[in-house]
Amino acid sequence: MAKPDTGGPDSESGLPLLRIRGLGVSFGPVDAISPLDLDVHDGEFLTILGPSGSGKTTLLRAIAGFQPPSAGRIEFDGRDIADLPINRRPFNTVFQDYALFPHMTVRENVGFGLRVRGTARRQMTERVDIALGIVGLEELDSRYPAQLSGGQQQRTALARAMICEPRLILLDEPLAALDATLRRQMQNFLKSVQRQSGITFLFVTHDQSEAITMSDRICVMRTGNIEQIGTPRELYYRPKSRFVAAFFGASNIVEPCRIEESRDDMTVVSTPVGTFSVKGPPPENTSGLALAIRPEAFGSDAETRMNSLEFEVAAVSFVGSETITELRHRNTSLMFTMKSRSDPAARPPETGSFLRVGFDPAECALVTGAES
Amino acid sequence: MTVGAGRSRPGIGDYLLWSVIALFIIVPLGCFLAYGFFSVVDNAIVYRPTVGNFAELLSNPSYRATFLRTIRMAFEVSAINLVLGYATAYFIWLRPPGMRNFLVIALAIPLLMSYIIKIYAMRGVLGTNGLLNSALMALGIVDEPVSALLFNLTAVRITLSVVLLPFMVLPIYIALERIPASVLHAASDLGANELQTFTGIILPLSLPGGIVGAMFTFVLASGDFLAPELVGGIEGFTYGRLIFSQFGLAFNWPLGAALSILLMCVALGVIFVARRLGNPRWQR
Numbered sequence: 001m002a003k004p005d006t007g008g009p010d011s012e013s014g015l016p017l018l019r020i021r022g023l024g025v026s027f028g029p030v031d032a033i034s035p036l037d038l039d040v041h042d043g044e045f046l047t048i049l050g051p052s053g054s055g056k057t058t059l060l061r062a063i064a065g066f067q068p069p070s071a072g073r074i075e076f077d078g079r080d081i082a083d084l085p086i087n088r089r090p091f092n093t094v095f096q097d098y099a100l101f102p103h104m105t106v107r108e109n110v111g112f113g114l115r116v117r118g119t120a121r122r123q124m125t126e127r128v129d130i131a132l133g134i135v136g137l138e139e140l141d142s143r144y145p146a147q148l149s150g151g152q153q154q155r156t157a158l159a160r161a162m163i164c165e166p167r168l169i170l171l172d173e174p175l176a177a178l179d180a181t182l183r184r185q186m187q188n189f190l191k192s193v194q195r196q197s198g199i200t201f202l203f204v205t206h207d208q209s210e211a212i213t214m215s216d217r218i219c220v221m222r223t224g225n226i227e228q229i230g231t232p233r234e235l236y237y238r239p240k241s242r243f244v245a246a247f248f249g250a251s252n253i254v255e256p257c258r259i260e261e262s263r264d265d266m267t268v269v270s271t272p273v274g275t276f277s278v279k280g281p282p283p284e285n286t287s288g289l290a291l292a293i294r295p296e297a298f299g300s301d302a303e304t305r306m307n308s309l310e311f312e313v314a315a316v317s318f319v320g321s322e323t324i325t326e327l328r329h330r331n332t333s334l335m336f337t338m339k340s341r342s343d344p345a346a347r348p349p350e351t352g353s354f355l356r357v358g359f360d361p362a363e364c365a366l367v368t369g370a371e372s
Numbered sequence: 373m374t375v376g377a378g379r380s381r382p383g384i385g386d387y388l389l390w391s392v393i394a395l396f397i398i399v400p401l402g403c404f405l406a407y408g409f410f411s412v413v414d415n416a417i418v419y420r421p422t423v424g425n426f427a428e429l430l431s432n433p434s435y436r437a438t439f440l441r442t443i444r445m446a447f448e449v450s451a452i453n454l455v456l457g458y459a460t461a462y463f464i465w466l467r468p469p470g471m472r473n474f475l476v477i478a479l480a481i482p483l484l485m486s487y488i489i490k491i492y493a494m495r496g497v498l499g500t501n502g503l504l505n506s507a508l509m510a511l512g513i514v515d516e517p518v519s520a521l522l523f524n525l526t527a528v529r530i531t532l533s534v535v536l537l538p539f540m541v542l543p544i545y546i547a548l549e550r551i552p553a554s555v556l557h558a559a560s561d562l563g564a565n566e567l568q569t570f571t572g573i574i575l576p577l578s579l580p581g582g583i584v585g586a587m588f589t590f591v592l593a594s595g596d597f598l599a600p601e602l603v604g605g606i607e608g609f610t611y612g613r614l615i616f617s618q619f620g621l622a623f624n625w626p627l628g629a630a631l632s633i634l635l636m637c638v639a640l641g642v643i644f645v646a647r648r649l650g651n652p653r654w655q656r
Contacts, residue, residue, distance in 0.1 A: 066557050086560040093561045099554035103576045103654045113562035116572070144654040164563065 015078055017042040017168060017200050018063070023072035023082075025058050032058045033224045035071055040202055042167070045194050047203045047211040049247075050221035056204045057172055059221070063202070064093050064170050076168070091168035092161035096176055098153045100145040106132070106156050107141040113164040131159040134193060151182050158193065168200045175210065187214055208247055212236065220244050237294075237362065238280065241369040245292035250365065252336045255290035257366065266361060273329050276307040279361040288368050295324070295339040297363035305358025311336065313349045323348060327355065407629035415623060425630035435614065435631070442611035443638065445525060446594035449532045450586040456533065457540030457585055461578075464541070465548040476545060479538050487535070491602045494531040498522045498603065523605025531599045536592055540585035547581025548574070580650040587646035591639045611635060 016039035024035040033055045040046050050056040061067035063074060065086035074082045081089055092113070100109050108115075111128045119127075132138045135155035145153055154174060161169050171190075175183045191214050194201045205211055211218045212232040220227040220235065220243075228235060228244045239245035242253060259282050260268040260275065267282045268275060271291055278291065302308040311327035314335065320342065327336040338357060349355055409421045429435045464475045482490060497503045498521040505517040521527060551574065559569040597612030604610065615635070618628030 064557075064561060086557065087563050087565055089561075093558070095554045095558060097552065097554055099552065099558035101555060101558070101573060103652065112559070112564070112572070116559075116562065116564040116568045146654060160558075160562065 016040055017077060018202070019073075019075040019078075020063070021073045021075070023059070023062060023074060024070050025055070025062050025067055026070045031224055033062070033069075036224075036226050038219060038226065038229075040168070040200060043198050043200055044216040045191065045201045045203065045214060047205060047215040047218045048221055049205060049208060049211040049218050050227075051206055051247075053223070054221040055224040056206075056221045058224075060093075060170050060172050060202065060204045064091075065089050091166040091170060092164060094154075094157045094161045094169060094171040094174045096173045098145075098157040098174075100153055100156055100160075102145050105142050105144055106137055106148070109145070109156055110141075110159045110163055112160060117164070127163060128159075131163050134162070134197075135159040150178050151186060154178065154186060155189075158190070162193075162197065162199065166199065168202060171201060171203045173204055173206070175205070175207075183210070190214065208249075212248075220247060238365050239292060239367055240283065240365075242288070242290060242292065242367045243369060245365060245367045250292040250294045252293040252295060253290050253367075254293070254334070255288075257289045257291050259286065259289070267366065269366065272332050273309060273334060274307075276364065277361045278364055278366050280366070283366055283368050285368055288370060290367050291364055292367045293336075293359055293364040295337045297359040298327075298336070298338040298340070298357040299359065300340075300355065300357055302356040302358035306361055307364070308356060308358040309336075311355045311357060313351050313353050313355055315351060316348045318342060318348070325349065325355075327357070330354070404629055405633060407626050408633045409630075410626040412624050412626055417625060425627045426634075428627070429631055429634065438609060438614050439611050439634070441525070442594055445529060445532075445610065446590050449529055449536065449593040450589040452529070452533050453537055453540040453589045454582050454586050457537055458544055458578075458582055460537070461541045461544035461548060461581075462574075464545055476542075479541055482535075483538050488598060488602075490535050491531060491599050494534060494599075495522065495603050498527055498530065522603060524607040525604065527603040527605070528600045528608040528610065531603050532589075532593045532596060535599065536589045539588040539592065540582070543581040543584040543588070544578055545581070547578040551577050580652060580655070583646050583650035587642055587650070590642050594638065595635055 018040035020038040022035040025033040048056045058067055062069045073080050076090055107128055110131050111124050114124045132141055135158055137155055175186050187210060215232055217231055218235050219229045222243050228240050235244055236248050254271045254273055258270050260270050262282050267278045269278060310330045312330055314328045315326040317324045322339050323342045325338040327338055408425055411418045411422050411424055464472055500517045500519050508514045559573045595612050597616040600608045600610040600613050615628050615631045618624045
């Protein structure tokens, strides 16, 4: 990346809580993380999102101290902590497998951080009670981890990480082992705990929908590099690279793409399937430029939209709340996908029929980079 | 055979397996138990039930002394091995993975060797001109060979400790191996220093392995007769040798069986206690 794109409202609170500069991790000759910069601001929910092998967990492990970095600085509250041993780092971790102490009860697990600091017994009981109250495990405090459900173990791990009142908690894919329903519940729960406690969460996941629903900001990683940082809306609607576009489901990629003109926060590009207006200025680097259109951007009310296209309907599939229509472009035979809200009153388009669809300049984005 | 759900009636396979178990395990054990209640008159076994053997082994002070001495010796061997074995297992566990596997295999190889050869080897080590004495003399610790290393109860303790060490190290090592790395990370993440992680996490999670090892060591040491026979001399007369002498020398099988039954009860008791201790509540 040309300039450090750490994103976020740097100016409003001065220094970020966690400031990472040039942090790299190598396993022998392989760079698991290429030197990167990242700022985590006080009180935010920042998600590191990436597929497996993107280096997201390695980054978290380097911050936690489990993985020694090969280069760079990790500053917490203005102090370099890159050389601090794990047990002296001023934040705590929730592990993917929860890593509860199997020989300790819920209460003992949660109180462990206080016990090793020599906290007085009475104070410890009080603080553990408060933490158990927050995660709703007051009733189960004498159970052993093996006697808990996945969600309860998860809550225990969270309470244990919160007990020492850290300003930052690192969470390594904590919901990966839960089933879909429970995961959604825990997403809401984690988010509400984060908001109420004001603790900064640095959360790692490979699940983009999870990242979107929970995060204040998302940092997308790919092969050891930061691909883009931004709010969920920015990444969803204004992806900068093909990788991010594809990761957030903007699956219609049109290339090659040439910039015709740009003015007033609007760029006009010509593509093999027509000339379109795109919201925003053109990217600085235009190598591998392509147009990414979200499947749900297409609407059959083509006359009211700035951009329109003529298609032949290739296939229609009803998937409940949505109807997915596969479209073949009339002149080039390029395939597109349209996602629309299912309408019980309307008849779905017939296969082989022609369909004119439109989309708005704000619902497509110019992306660059190699194919994902 | 009878694998399959919903099958309630035992098939021919079940009968076969049960008859094998009965023929080779239950019947011999039953015979052995029965012999404990017979007696010997004029070098012939009298097959009339009596508790005379048990009465004798409980009242005879020399049997009692041998029994208590042996139990104590086995307990000492277990205690020494628990400390040595834990240190060894912990050391191996801390090595890098390749070295770890090499050391575990190196530790297991002696288990494949003949027991009697290992005892002879220990006799060579402990003897007047043995390895240990040569080493002590070379180091200038003693001026002349120490004869006290062999043919006494200490020689039995040392020999059994060495020979039974793998039975202690392996279960402890397996327990250590089963501790997830993330659990140890979690401990330091929460602020525990190395000593706190060891005493608070590693030790309690691996001690059940040590209890299993101590059980193995105790049971094997208390019943052993070869090591005491070969390195114990007169002083190292143990309960195992007492039993052996009833069968091999005195031709008093009933008394030997009765002596064995007492030892078996002790072993079963130890196994029962070890099962409870080695399987703490949080594991169930």
